[in-house]
Amino acid sequence: MPNRRALLRSTSCGFGYLALNALCSAQTKATPAEASLSPKRTPLPARAKRVIFLCMPGGPAHLDTFDYKPQSGKKEHPGSVFEFSQHGASGLWVSELFPEVAKHVDKLCVLNGMHADTGNHAQSFLQLHTGEKLRRRPSIGSWVTYGLGTENQNLPGFISLNAHESTVASSAFLPTIYGGTSIGVSGEDMSKATIANVAGSHLSDQVKRSQLNLIQAMNRDHLASRQDDPQLESVIASMELGFRMQSVAPDLLDISNEPAEVLERYRVGKKISVGTCRPSDFGRQCLLARRFAEAGVRFIEVTHNGWDQHKNHRRDLRANCESTDAPIAALLEDLDQRGLLEDTLVVWGGEFGRPGLKPGDKKDETGHNAKGFTFWLAGGGVKAGLAHGRTDDTGARAVEGKVHFRDLHATILHLLGLEHDKLSFHHQGRLHRLTGPLGGAVVKEILT
């Protein structure tokens, strides 16, 4: 690209493309020290371009939501304490707690055969995010950003909203640019949460623009007197991108111009605080997720805490479902209407499930169950209106179509066009990958 420098010098418009090029050219000879966020070609055809992970920490009760266990035989067995009915053309069963999501059931691919290694929250939550139960490993969002880069350089590639744990956004040994950008951490007021350093009020916007012009003029002089140095070219590009992020990101975070109908549909600002159900403003999170997805953010994780309703199971579960039902439905509806669902993979689930309660039982307390639980996927490349896998009659153990977190990870990477057994990074004497030394298997049965 012989004209690149001249172009940079002559004008600052058309920067998106040039910036991309500058970052791309650094990438062609990239070492870990010069990692890049520019979009990368995928080794496999990509069915999804981005992921929205609806993270449900605490362990959602699969038997009271998406895993229907009708009573059969003479003896009553654990099932659900809530009513289930069939919905949509697919006739999938959904509990009464998700009336809005149920309307979109034909978009869902329900994985009823999920299983994980441990019933400890922290460890299973870590395994869900990193594949590893105890040690420091990159989170799936970091792996995806590492493998794919990001489409919109004006925004971070990986955003985590209302994160439950720092590990959610950790790049661990991957280069730091693949780490997640946090917007609010567990329990923060999401209407005020923002990206670090994204705004400053010490100078007016116009002064800032003038200042940027001065900085870039200095930078171009610096570059001009120092031959062709990709580092310095990247600096110029990154300043421009950062500057744009200052307006793009706050604009995206500012939802005041959304129609009232939309805010209502997402239940923005509705905060329920009942038992384990924390006020997460999940509607705002889902709306932001849609806006980020539209803007080309690669991996978006939103969080509603928490599903660990031991005592007061009925009351707290109802509150958790009520907090998330309408926002999720609104998100699915909008993604679909805007044609985004086609290449956006939506993932719903938590670190494990819970044992069931017998209907009519006075007992109102549940524990943890990692041997069988439910996730659902929607959009980008997965079959819609399908229930894959199943647990045994009591819902305690996955028995058919078993999907481990490793398999889920492998499948998500596969849908994004990445080879789960090849996407790796050298660290401490060996190559590491998301699916770990045991590897995972792509759940082929659910691919379109």
Next chain:
Amino acid sequence: MIFTGLEDSTPPENPCLLAISSLSLSAFQNASRHRRTSTQLLGILLLYSSFSPLNAENPGFAFFEKKIRPVLSEHCYECHSVNAKKVGGKLLLDSRTGILKGGESGPLFDRDNPEESLIVQALRWVDELEMPPEDPLPETVAHDFVKWIKLGTPDPRSNKPSSGEENDPPPTDPAALWSFQPVTVPKVPDLQKSDWVRDPIDQFILTRLEAEGHEPTRDADAETLMRRLHFDLIGLAPTAGELASFRAEFATDKRAALESLVDRLLATPQFGERWGRHWLDVARYGESNGNDGLGRNPTFPNAWRYRDYVIAAFNADLPYDRFVTEQIAGDLLPATTADERNRQLTATGFLAIGYKPAAAMNQNFAMDVVDDQINVVSTAVMGLSVSCARCHDHKHDPIPTRDYYAMAGVFNSTETLWGSAANEKLTAPPTPLHALRDTLEEPAADSTKEPPPDFAKSYGESIESLEPVVHARLDEKPEDLVIEKGVKFSSEQFAEVKEGRIRLEAPIPAHSYTVAFWFRNDLDNSARAITTYLFSHASPGDKKQTGDHIGIGGTHDKSLTGKFYLWNGVTRNQNLAGHTVIPTGSWNHVILVRSGKKVRLYLNGDPKPEIEGEMDVTAPDDRKIFLGARNDRFAPLQGSLAEFAVWNRALDPAEAQSLHAASGQPRRTHRKALGWAMGARDKKKIANCKVNIDGNSKKLGPVVPRGFLSACKTSSDPPSIDETSSGRLQLAEWLTSGDHPQTSRVMTNRIWLHLFGRPIVTTPDDFGVYGARPSHPELLDHLAHRFVTDLDWSVKKMIRTIVFSRTYQLDSRGAASELLKADPDNILMARHSRRRLDAESLRDRMLQASGRLNLSPPAGSAIDDVDILLNWPAGEAKYLHEASTHRSIYLCMLRDSPPPELSAFDLPDGIKVAGKRDLSTAPNQALYLFNNLFVIEQARVLAESLLDNNPSASDEDHIHTAYQRALQREPTQAEVVRSVAHLREVFSLLASEGTTAIPQAWTSLCQALLASSEFRYVD
């Protein structure tokens, strides 16, 4: 770099994508996840049929073929055959030999008790070994195996594996093992262009350059060199004045000017702050544990001592071999002074500051700590990842599991002292710390009981003259006090107390009172959780203990052991502690004065209170005073009491002084602990380690004698480890023996990295088969050899040698375009690489520009008195990061909550050894430069100082000063014009030139200078 290997070496094939963390079943689970291919199935069927003719000849064989072989092939071969991707548990079931031999867990058959056979147990899932791992097979299968064992395990298969070759990994290319070869002394090449060369370094560089048909670039000018040396050696910019005088000196005598500059920089304390930080990256330094996996992140309030040790070691130019030895075995080295002892103990913090996964639900916790130590020692010093060998022989590097456990024995015989871990046992069990002392002598182990003080005759009168509410000598049973059982009075011994207590019934005000008494505690501080409660001002039986209490710490909290503390009950739970360790058996005089929230505790007549601070008053006024035990009788004193007095007012300091003076006893001071350091020491019980099969500490293999890596050969035999010590000293001796193949090369490479930006081996933490090969192997060996022999392991001398080379002094500009094209990564070093400032240098330079940089080191750390869990969300961590103008190395390096002023620029996470930092260029860095309050503040301060210092100066003058302060140079005329234009534009945008517009415009200009690439890059 995503899908393939490293830039200088492409590994042959898939490396060991194998478990380092897997539990016992990993191998089996591994293969069972892979769907068997049809060809494999076909192979099994063919095998089956090929043996069928044997059926008729032996009924046992028929049984095997019918009942046993199908099970083996269907459920076991996937992991237990030569065709398995990874053979589980070293067990092969596809040959007669294999099945008879058994695997890691031992033989499969118990012929006397077939039911007890390992293979049957595994099939039945009765014990830990559950096979196949997915689901148990029907009981009939186990029954068939029992029957088969009873038949004598008839097996028609051959003794050889049924197909395939031996399961060894492919042989490694010998060239890949370069770092295991002894360091050579390469002949320095003769060159034609010898006038260019200043040091043999240059000859090696030039030889390769010439061989590839290139020429070195021009030399850098004086200014470039001075800036480069300043940033490389001390991490700070030179001042404009320093640059001017250096230019003049350089013009007169280059060599002399450079020598005096380099020697001056090496001698400044800032050198250690720069190079110490490089080592802290390698030592995975952090001041908190980091999220332990369960969301807990305890602070390490004493970690900073190790930081200061490292800085001091580089400043003192501690020879590298000694530096390594102190960090691994400082506690085992002789010391001639207390300072030396303290320093060496602190050095072992290297082994203790690592990140630890939670102890809860982690049966391997102890071995995780050992693993961190093995990892940091081998990666930092040898550039080798030994950790893979925790679970299996290293697939490519010549590091067998046996060697791992030889080293594990060394560290398993070592007690790691990380401290209380915020008293959260689920994270890590609390440990003691190294006590730093002002004397070399160990404190007497068993103290004798001192006789009571010989009080002045007038002591009682003097006390009475201050008009106490009550005063009792306690040499006989007092009338106005209630004596609870277990107190004996005598005129010789005063009140001897054992499980007893003295009570004052009269109410004493809670907000203002004084209590004074003498006591002797006879109980050893290691005897129980709390050594004793001497005093309570509380209500009897109040389980919340509202009120004031004086205690002496025991084993519960090691930071309080033997020391006074004040506590105000469960509700407020405030603590104030002293520093002095009260020797068991000694008599001491205590005065506690409360005046509102203020509390003071005087000890033995010292006018400076042992404890002084604020503590809430927690209970109403009607409380009682208890002497000799807490209000709930907890932790009663075993010892003596005398001369007890209580006032219903706060005595002033002079009165408190007089109270002690009147006793006629000399003021006495006990040994004060100087503080605590994290570190390591030998365990009382020294033991070799057993192999942990698959890294599982509950699945043990043979014992391995303590030792080192067998593949790293030194000329003499490794030092032998005797039975009485852990072997850390011998480990250090072996590592620093001079001809250890990696130690000198690794450090040489690290030093080169920090001077050139690009190391000779581009993977400074990996000199193994998977690491990069050296770009200049002979140069590396030449320097490594010089480092050990000529330079006596002196890092400063090594730096001096390298920076005086011509290669170091090349320009980063002006390279021929063919060279740039041929060698974009500057592997040949025909020019100098331009480099970005790291996070610390960038912040320090901003503080330099604003004039706020405080070069004096701060005492301790922002968290040296904070012993807490930092839980997510990191709300608590926010306030722990205090605003500071000290150099960045002194900021609080909390893991998972790094200093916000540094975190945008690739700060290492303190979890992994990080010999080479990432150098990303990302928009979030721009955001930091645009909007971070620290940056804005420095710009504002710089702007203000321009305007304040010389109010009458012109805008042009101010611009000159701003450029000098920020970039240490004069602006060009064009730059002045551009800067003025920016100021004018800001004025017009703000439609004024008033009091708000002027500072804003100048702040904007100064911030632009700080955000410019020139500010962040060094040529």
